[in-house]
Amino acid sequence: EKAAALSLSLLSCRQFCVTEVATRPGRISAQEDFLPTQLEHLHIAQFKAGDFTGAVQTLRSFLLFYPSDKDSLDNLQLYLETLGGDKDSHDTQPAQEIVRYISESLEEKKLLYFGVENLDFSFTDPDLWTPEDVVPESIRDAWRAEKEKLSEKIEDGNQLEEVDDSGFFAGGAVPQVGVTLSMDDEALNGTNRVVLDGVMTEAECGSILQLASVAASVGDGYRGRRSPHTPHETFEGLTVLRAVKLSQEGLVNQSDARLLHELGERVKTLLHSYFRSPSGLFISFTHLVCRSAVTGDQEGRLDLSHPVHVDNCLLEPETKQCWREPPAFTHRDLSAILYLNDNFDGxxxxxxxxxxxTVTAQVKPSCGRLLGFSSGPVNPH
Incomplete structure (x- = not known):
């Protein structure tokens, strides 16, 4: 069983090679249908340039992906008519590299879908051109059911709330021993949301809390403003860089500074796997934060610790639009909160x-609990 899982993982990795090529620098999502799209552009360019034989070969290569595409079949007829009586050009076959690629890819897909159906293997097909008959009927039935649910949501006017085009898909593996999935999209009543428990031990929580008590600065990250979000709470923070500098000066334990950095990497690994990231993730900011209620200033409070917002766009609640522009963190794709303690109210x-x-879900803090979510407009928080 382990050998089968390893083999399937290798095949899945091979399937996703095309997404690596199809992802432009600075983007997290691959261009959809990359290879067929390139062939489509190429045969049109070849025809316009007068390379009719090349256009026929490229178009026949494209038709291997979509053999019944009417526009392409019409174009092929046009190209052949343009060639006239040139029999050799008429007989031009698809590029052998494409023939071989598709043949190998389809064999891999058959094995992968067998694993999905019979071995509980998780595989998300990166290709739109995969023929239906490659996918087992039971899986197609499940897809149809999901599509019907999505259609119902769209008909109910919830499209903006429910559809996430970030390129992430919740439900991947949880690769760290001892970490458990506590809440998924269904439990959190949303899209691309997760709560994982056991990400830190009690001892690790204690070490980081001690680090915060010694080294966190008032208003860190907010130009020293003591209460940047609400006058009823104070805000303290510590970055990884400052923790490292303090450890070099002997003011905090090096092991604690190292742990703070390692926790960021731990979270990145977990979210990369669970949200099935189509490309590598990079940490943009790790901030150790302490929020403390101002004593004697809590009675009758109506404000929030942090106003409802979206991380990578500016939320406009009145119109339900979200504008992806500064000062929002437009570069951010995933967000995470790793809790250290729960010995407080609220x-x-x-x-x-x-x-x-309209509140859709709530998450209570506890040591080692990780809340992760996509940073876009489907997740105001």
Whole structure:
């Protein structure tokens, strides 16, 4: 069984090679249908340049992906008519590299879908051109059911709330021993949301809390403003860089600074796997944060610890639009909160609809609990 899982993982990796090629620098999502799209552009360019034989070969290569595409079949007829009586050009076959690629890819897909159906293997097909008959009927039935649910949501006017085009797909593996999945999309009533428990031990939580008590600075990251989000709470923070500098000066334990950095990498690994990231993830910012209620200033509070917002765009609740422009963190794709303790009142994270009022889910803090979610407009919080 382990050998089968390893073999399937290798095949899955091979299937996703095309997405690596199809991902432009600075982007997280691959261009859809990359190879067929390149062939489509190429045969048109060849025809316009007068390379009719090359256009026929490229178009026949494209038709291996989509053999019944009417526009392409019409174009092929046009190209052949343009060639006239040139029999050799008429007989031009698809590029052998494409023939071989498709043949190997389809054999791999058959094995992978067998694993999905019979061995509980997780595989998300990166290609749009995969023929239906390659996919087992039971899996196609499940897809149809999901599509019907999505159609119902769209008909109900919830498309903006439910559809996430970030390129992430929740439900991947949890690769760290001892970490458990506590809440998924269904439990959190949303898209690309997850709660994982056991990411830190009690001892690790204690070490980081001690580090915060010694080294966190008031208003860190907010130009020293003591209460940047609400006058009823104070805000303290510590970056990894500052923790390292303090450890070099002997003011904090090097092991604690190292642990703070390692926790960021741990979270990155977990979210990369669970959200099935189509490309590598890179940490943009790790911030150790302490929020403390101002004593004697809590009675009758109506404000929030942090106003409802979206991380990578500017939420406009009145219109339910989200504008991807500064000062939002437009570069951010995934967000995460790793909790250290729960010995206080309140502190729950919550998600809302785009109106910033309708709460859809809540998450209580506890040591080692990780809340992860895609940073776009489907996840106001």
């Amino acid at each position: 502190g729950e994270a919550f998600f809302t609809k785009r109106d910033a009022k």
